[in-house]
Amino acid sequence: MNIQDEKFAEFEKLSNEEKVKYFQRNGHLFDMIISQQLNRQVIDDLFKITNQVRTIAKSKTGSIFLQGLLRHKRAMLYFTQPSSRTFLSFENACHILGMRTSEIRDSRVSSEIKGESFDDSLRTFSSYTDLIIMRHHEPNRAERAAWLLNSYSDRAVPVINGGSGADQHPTQAILDIYTLLRSFEYQGGLEHKTILMCGDLKRGRTVRSLSYLMKNFEGVKVIYAAPPEFQMRSDVIEFLERHKIPCTIEDKNLLNVLPKADAIYMTRIQDEHDKVSGESGKTDISNFKIGKEDMNKVKPNAIILHPFPRRDEIDVAVDSDPRAMYWHQERNGMWARAGLIAYIFNVHGEIMDY
Ligand code: NCD
Numbered sequence: 085m086n087i088q089d090e091k092f093a094e095f096e097k098l099s100n101e102e103k104v105k106y107f108q109r110n111g112h113l114f115d116m117i118i119s120q121q122l123n124r125q126v127i128d129d130l131f132k133i134t135n136q137v138r139t140i141a142k143s144k145t146g147s148i149f150l151q152g153l154l155r156h157k158r159a160m161l162y163f164t165q166p167s168s169r170t171f172l173s174f175e176n177a178c179h180i181l182g183m184r185t186s187e188i189r190d191s192r193v194s195s196e197i198k199g200e201s202f203d204d205s206l207r208t209f210s211s212y213t214d215l216i217i218m219r220h221h222e223p224n225r226a227e228r229a230a231w232l233l234n235s236y237s238d239r240a241v242p243v244i245n246g247g248s249g250a251d252q253h254p255t256q257a258i259l260d261i262y263t264l265l266r267s268f269e270y271q272g273g274l275e276h277k278t279i280l281m282c283g284d285l286k287r288g289r290t291v292r293s294l295s296y297l298m299k300n301f302e303g304v305k306v307i308y309a310a311p312p313e314f315q316m317r318s319d320v321i322e323f324l325e326r327h328k329i330p331c332t333i334e335d336k337n338l339l340n341v342l343p344k345a346d347a348i349y350m351t352r353i354q355d356e357h358d359k360v361s362g363e364s365g366k367t368d369i370s371n372f373k374i375g376k377e378d379m380n381k382v383k384p385n386a387i388i389l390h391p392f393p394r395r396d397e398i399d400v401a402v403d404s405d406p407r408a409m410y411w412h413q414e415r416n417g418m419w420a421r422a423g424l425i426a427y428i429f430n431v432h433g434e435i436m437d438y
Contacts, residue, residue: 088203088232095231096224107230109240113428115230116244119254119293122261124300126427130258131265133432134416134423140438141180141419149438150422151182153431160213161187162206163246165221169392169414170246170256174217177421181431186213203232210241215425223249242428250287250357256391257293259420263413264347267387276303282338282372283351283397284364285316290391291351295320299327307341309334313367314353337371342381349389350374350397369397376401389413 085093098106100120107115113126122130140146159178163171171189178185188194188209196205206229209216216233218226226245233241247253264274279298281291285308295316298304306324308316312335324331334341342348355364374388376399382388390398390410402408426432 119257119296138419155182157214159215162218164191173418180422217244219246223251253289259417274301277346278305280307280345281349282309284354287354287357288351306331375399
């Protein structure tokens, strides 16, 4: 342990509420690391900004206006874990706002292979760019990057977490909540809806980050459907209990709860986190999939979501059902991330005034 490890260990002991303050500047969102940072005000602001960005971007003049907003800024995409959607939607979100981007997508091509520490690598990235967007296989790396750049560097550069181990994926939660709010805009909002999450809840960071946001919506009920081996971890269950959010566990069959849900959030098995290769394959997940005929059990106004990539937990035959929202959700990711970056850099006022 060097002195930075010791200081970071102290920081890690802080409560999430204290960390939320640390990731702010003048009361405004600066780093985006954990979804506990997202209160109702921020969620509603991001919803409006994102809607406005996508509307403005429809015309050539509007699109050129957006590209002028952050033309003077550069972003670094540091993704050392596989990614298609998060990487591409962030890169294109940067481009929508005129930011130029550089990338490292494999630690074997960075100086980490020569023994450079994570901290030194991150400080290096911050020397050249104005925003770091990162994905890492370890749970606390984005947090460490934000802590490091806020406390040690004279160049405080915001850090956005694009997925940290099996822990959090807050910007996926932003786009998921954006999709939910858009879908239920004329059905009374997300309040009093039942959200069903299914699949590998234990290691799926998307369902963890999304669960934390539920405290912002009155009367929401949560159902977790997964075999016992993949059920939601106790920290999230305790969070829901603390915030008095009713939560039901279904560990036998998705079909038992499918008719109750207003939103069904499917996920794949996260077998990259298996300690022994292939151990996930020993768990029977056949009762936790949706086929075309199962759609008869789904409410007529419900929506089906998936962060992607999918395997066979949603049959492709479901894609043509109007309740299948996942391809819209995927594209929403780009708009929602553009909205978030605009908000972090405080250019959202100009967007709203356009
Ligand atoms: C998710 C991820 O990486 O956590 N994908 C994504 O970002 N859209 C979900 C997954 O990999 O299953």
